[in-house]
Amino acid sequence: MKRLTKHALLAVAVVAVAASTRAATYTGDLLIGFTSQSGNDFIFDLGQASGLSDGQTFNLSSSLAGFNLSTVHWGVIGDKNVSGVRTAWTSTGGSAPNTIPSTGAWGQIDTATKSIYQNFPTGGAGDSFTIPASDDNSWNQQTIQGSLFTQYHNVYQDPNLIGTGSASLFSVLADGSAGTLFGTFTLGAGGVVTFSAVAVPEPSTYGLLAGAGLLLLTARRQFARRL
Secondary structure: OOOOOHHHHHHHHHHHHHHHOOOOOOOOOEEEEEEOOOOEEEEEEEEOHHHOOOOOEEEOOOOOOOOOOOOOEEEEEEEEEEOOEEEEEEEEOOOOOOOOOOHHHHHHHHHHHHHHHOOOOOOOOOOEEEEEOOOOOOHHHHHHHOOOOOOHHHHOOOOOEEOOEEEEEEEEEOOOOOOEEEEEEEEOOOOEEEEEEOOOOOHHHHHHHHHHHHHHHHHHHHHHHHO
């Protein structure tokens, strides 16, 4: 067996360092993933939840050209720790997602998400990658099919819908409380994904509601006095 020269050893070391630094660092972005449960999955970085705007679109038509959008499995996930406040985001078909009972449970979700994210070339909003659906860190294995107890759907839940249509995005705190509807993502037949924010009533609407409540309370009191 031949000994490696100094130059060969240096080359091996450089390759090892490059491999160790290849993994993108997860900083809490939302991920949208697509799988046909065979072939290659596609995963896209949507950016921070706080950075989304009502009506924002993501044109993924070229990246989704190889998928049958009427049968594709797709969903959105993400999580972030801000000054000790741990939040996770997940898509559902409309029903409220499972609660997250503790920071430990949140940590398992975060670990699974980071395992997916390490495959991004650089990371950050707009970055994307494809990965074989059989890979342990593919969208298919992490969110639907994988048998590892550390994979996303085994530590939380399956976030996927099937085909075109709208998915509800919920934010969930790691304190056992119910999730809050954050907005919706809609997958169109052309491969364009649109985000719609939850409608927040205008201040004038709050005033009208408060006024209506006051009138109702006054009427009830007057009616009670007449009895």
